[in-house]
Amino acid sequence: DAGVTQSPTHLIKTRGQHVTLRCSPISGHKSVSWYQQVLGQGPQFIFQYYEKEERGRGNFPDRFSARQFPNYSSELNVNALLLGDSALYLCASSFSTGDTEAFFGQGTRLTVV
Protein backbone atom coordinates (compact mmCIF):
# COMPACT_ATOMS: atom_id res chain seq x y z
CA ASP A 1 0.00 0.00 0.00
CA ALA A 2 1.24 3.47 -0.85
CA GLY A 3 1.82 5.66 2.15
CA VAL A 4 1.57 9.43 2.27
CA THR A 5 3.46 10.89 -0.67
CA GLN A 6 4.84 14.40 -0.81
CA SER A 7 6.42 16.30 -3.66
CA PRO A 8 8.95 17.57 -4.27
CA THR A 9 11.36 16.00 -1.77
CA HIS A 10 13.78 18.92 -1.89
CA LEU A 11 13.37 22.51 -3.03
CA ILE A 12 15.54 25.61 -3.06
CA LYS A 13 13.87 29.01 -3.40
CA THR A 14 14.94 32.64 -3.19
CA ARG A 15 13.61 35.10 -0.62
CA GLY A 16 10.39 36.74 -1.80
CA GLN A 17 9.40 33.86 -4.06
CA HIS A 18 6.33 31.68 -3.78
CA VAL A 19 6.29 27.90 -3.25
CA THR A 20 3.68 25.15 -3.60
CA LEU A 21 4.09 21.83 -1.82
CA ARG A 22 1.92 18.83 -2.60
CA CYS A 23 0.62 15.88 -0.60
CA SER A 24 -1.31 12.75 -1.52
CA PRO A 25 -2.85 11.00 1.51
CA ILE A 26 -3.18 7.28 2.04
CA SER A 27 -5.99 5.84 -0.05
CA GLY A 28 -9.26 6.15 1.86
CA HIS A 29 -7.98 8.88 4.18
CA LYS A 30 -9.99 12.09 4.05
CA SER A 31 -8.06 14.32 6.45
CA VAL A 32 -4.74 16.01 5.72
CA SER A 33 -2.65 18.09 8.11
CA TRP A 34 0.46 20.17 7.46
CA TYR A 35 3.35 20.67 9.87
CA GLN A 36 6.57 22.69 9.76
CA GLN A 37 9.68 21.21 11.37
CA VAL A 38 12.69 23.45 11.86
CA LEU A 39 16.00 21.70 12.50
CA GLY A 40 16.27 20.53 16.10
CA GLN A 41 12.62 21.21 16.90
CA GLY A 42 9.45 19.16 16.93
CA PRO A 43 6.88 19.61 14.16
CA GLN A 44 4.58 22.65 14.45
CA PHE A 45 0.97 22.47 13.30
CA ILE A 46 0.06 24.68 10.33
CA PHE A 47 -3.31 23.49 8.95
CA GLN A 48 -5.78 20.64 8.98
CA TYR A 49 -8.26 19.92 6.18
CA TYR A 50 -11.11 17.46 6.13
CA GLU A 51 -13.53 16.97 3.26
CA LYS A 52 -12.02 20.02 1.53
CA GLU A 53 -12.76 22.33 4.46
CA GLU A 54 -10.25 23.90 6.83
CA ARG A 55 -10.75 22.39 10.28
CA GLY A 56 -7.81 23.90 12.11
CA ARG A 57 -5.13 26.54 11.74
CA GLY A 58 -1.92 26.99 13.73
CA ASN A 59 -0.11 30.19 14.61
CA PHE A 60 1.33 30.97 11.20
CA PRO A 61 1.12 34.21 9.16
CA ASP A 62 -1.31 34.71 6.30
CA ARG A 63 1.53 34.04 3.85
CA PHE A 64 0.74 30.39 4.50
CA SER A 65 -2.36 28.95 2.85
CA ALA A 66 -3.58 25.52 1.89
CA ARG A 67 -6.38 23.73 0.13
CA GLN A 68 -7.70 20.21 -0.31
CA PHE A 69 -8.99 18.81 -3.57
CA PRO A 70 -11.94 16.46 -4.27
CA ASN A 71 -9.52 13.49 -4.41
CA TYR A 72 -8.34 14.52 -0.88
CA SER A 73 -4.87 15.53 -2.01
CA SER A 74 -3.65 18.84 -0.68
CA GLU A 75 -1.41 21.78 -1.47
CA LEU A 76 0.44 24.08 0.92
CA ASN A 77 1.31 27.49 -0.48
CA VAL A 78 3.76 29.94 1.02
CA ASN A 79 4.09 33.46 -0.38
CA ALA A 80 6.88 36.02 0.04
CA LEU A 81 9.34 33.45 1.36
CA LEU A 82 11.63 34.40 4.22
CA LEU A 83 14.88 32.77 5.27
CA GLY A 84 13.08 31.56 8.40
CA ASP A 85 10.69 29.50 6.28
CA SER A 86 13.52 27.04 5.62
CA ALA A 87 12.32 23.79 7.18
CA LEU A 88 11.04 20.28 6.61
CA TYR A 89 7.34 20.49 5.69
CA LEU A 90 5.41 17.41 6.70
CA CYS A 91 2.03 16.20 5.59
CA ALA A 92 0.02 13.80 7.74
CA SER A 93 -3.07 11.89 6.71
CA SER A 94 -5.76 10.22 8.77
CA PHE A 95 -9.11 8.63 8.00
CA SER A 96 -11.05 11.45 9.60
CA THR A 97 -10.52 14.36 11.95
CA GLY A 98 -11.58 12.07 14.78
CA ASP A 99 -8.98 9.46 13.93
CA THR A 100 -6.15 9.79 16.41
CA GLU A 101 -3.61 7.84 14.35
CA ALA A 102 -1.89 10.12 11.84
CA PHE A 103 0.56 8.87 9.24
CA PHE A 104 3.27 11.21 8.03
CA GLY A 105 4.93 11.51 4.66
CA GLN A 106 8.68 11.81 4.21
CA GLY A 107 8.43 15.58 4.00
CA THR A 108 9.61 18.31 1.66
CA ARG A 109 12.90 19.97 2.59
CA LEU A 110 12.57 23.66 1.69
CA THR A 111 15.66 25.85 1.68
CA VAL A 112 15.23 29.60 1.23
CA VAL A 113 18.36 31.48 0.18
Place this chain on the structure above:
Amino acid sequence: EDQVTQSPEALRLQEGESSSLNCSYTVSGLRGLFWYRQDPGKGPEFLFTLYSAGEEKEKERLKATLTKKESFLHITAPKPEDSATYLCAVQAWVSGYALNFGKGTSLLVTP
Protein backbone atom coordinates in the same frame (compact mmCIF):
# COMPACT_ATOMS: atom_id res chain seq x y z
CA GLU B 1 -1.27 27.12 26.76
CA ASP B 2 -0.44 23.47 26.07
CA GLN B 3 3.18 22.54 26.74
CA VAL B 4 5.19 19.42 26.02
CA THR B 5 8.70 19.00 27.45
CA GLN B 6 10.86 16.02 26.62
CA SER B 7 13.95 14.91 28.52
CA PRO B 8 16.73 14.21 28.11
CA GLU B 9 17.44 16.08 24.86
CA ALA B 10 19.96 13.42 23.91
CA LEU B 11 20.72 9.96 25.24
CA ARG B 12 23.52 7.58 24.42
CA LEU B 13 23.12 3.93 25.41
CA GLN B 14 25.14 0.81 24.93
CA GLU B 15 23.38 -2.04 23.19
CA GLY B 16 21.34 -3.90 25.79
CA GLU B 17 21.33 -1.00 28.28
CA SER B 18 17.68 -0.29 29.13
CA SER B 19 16.46 3.25 29.85
CA SER B 20 13.45 5.57 29.79
CA LEU B 21 12.56 8.76 27.95
CA ASN B 22 10.32 11.30 29.65
CA CYS B 23 7.54 13.50 28.28
CA SER B 24 6.00 16.03 30.67
CA TYR B 25 2.87 17.81 29.53
CA THR B 26 0.34 20.42 30.52
CA VAL B 27 -2.85 20.47 28.51
CA SER B 28 -6.43 21.61 28.94
CA GLY B 29 -8.28 18.33 28.51
CA LEU B 30 -6.08 15.58 27.11
CA ARG B 31 -7.59 13.80 24.14
CA GLY B 32 -4.52 11.67 23.47
CA LEU B 33 -0.76 11.46 23.95
CA PHE B 34 1.30 10.18 21.04
CA TRP B 35 4.77 8.77 20.59
CA TYR B 36 6.50 8.90 17.22
CA ARG B 37 9.91 7.80 16.02
CA GLN B 38 11.74 9.94 13.48
CA ASP B 39 14.82 8.94 11.51
CA PRO B 40 17.05 11.70 10.05
CA GLY B 41 15.47 13.39 7.03
CA LYS B 42 12.31 11.29 7.29
CA GLY B 43 8.78 11.89 8.50
CA PRO B 44 7.69 10.74 11.97
CA GLU B 45 6.60 7.11 12.28
CA PHE B 46 3.63 6.43 14.56
CA LEU B 47 4.36 4.25 17.61
CA PHE B 48 1.62 4.61 20.25
CA THR B 49 -1.44 6.56 21.35
CA LEU B 50 -2.33 6.69 25.05
CA TYR B 51 -5.63 8.10 26.23
CA SER B 52 -5.88 7.93 30.01
CA ALA B 53 -3.69 7.76 33.09
CA GLY B 54 -2.60 4.24 33.89
CA GLU B 55 -2.70 3.08 30.30
CA GLU B 56 0.29 1.13 28.93
CA LYS B 57 1.15 -0.05 25.42
CA GLU B 58 3.98 -2.21 24.15
CA LYS B 59 5.63 -2.84 20.82
CA GLU B 60 8.74 -5.00 20.57
CA ARG B 61 11.36 -3.39 22.86
CA LEU B 62 9.26 -0.28 23.53
CA LYS B 63 6.70 0.30 26.26
CA ALA B 64 4.79 3.55 26.76
CA THR B 65 3.07 4.54 29.99
CA LEU B 66 0.92 7.52 30.93
CA THR B 67 0.19 9.42 34.14
CA LYS B 68 -1.77 12.65 34.58
CA LYS B 69 1.35 14.76 34.11
CA GLU B 70 3.84 12.72 32.12
CA SER B 71 4.49 9.79 29.86
CA PHE B 72 7.47 7.49 29.74
CA LEU B 73 8.85 5.53 26.81
CA HIS B 74 10.77 2.59 28.21
CA ILE B 75 13.33 0.95 25.94
CA THR B 76 14.33 -2.55 26.98
CA ALA B 77 17.62 -4.03 25.75
CA PRO B 78 17.94 -1.53 22.87
CA LYS B 79 19.68 -2.36 19.60
CA PRO B 80 21.57 0.03 17.30
CA GLU B 81 18.57 0.11 14.96
CA ASP B 82 16.57 1.79 17.75
CA SER B 83 18.72 4.90 17.24
CA ALA B 84 16.40 7.74 16.21
CA THR B 85 14.67 10.82 17.58
CA TYR B 86 11.62 10.00 19.66
CA LEU B 87 8.86 12.61 19.61
CA CYS B 88 6.03 13.03 22.08
CA ALA B 89 2.88 14.96 21.15
CA VAL B 90 -0.40 15.81 22.87
CA GLN B 91 -3.80 16.41 21.40
CA ALA B 92 -6.27 18.50 23.39
CA TRP B 93 -10.04 18.47 23.14
CA VAL B 94 -10.19 22.27 22.99
CA SER B 95 -7.68 22.72 20.20
CA GLY B 96 -9.25 20.45 17.61
CA TYR B 97 -7.09 17.68 16.26
CA ALA B 98 -3.73 19.41 16.02
CA LEU B 99 -0.76 17.58 17.51
CA ASN B 100 1.43 19.67 19.83
CA PHE B 101 4.92 18.17 19.72
CA GLY B 102 7.86 18.33 22.08
CA LYS B 103 11.38 18.88 20.76
CA GLY B 104 12.19 15.20 20.94
CA THR B 105 14.87 13.00 22.49
CA SER B 106 17.73 11.97 20.22
CA LEU B 107 18.69 8.38 21.06
CA LEU B 108 21.96 6.79 19.99
CA VAL B 109 22.52 3.10 20.71
CA THR B 110 26.09 1.92 20.21
CA PRO B 111 27.15 -1.70 19.65
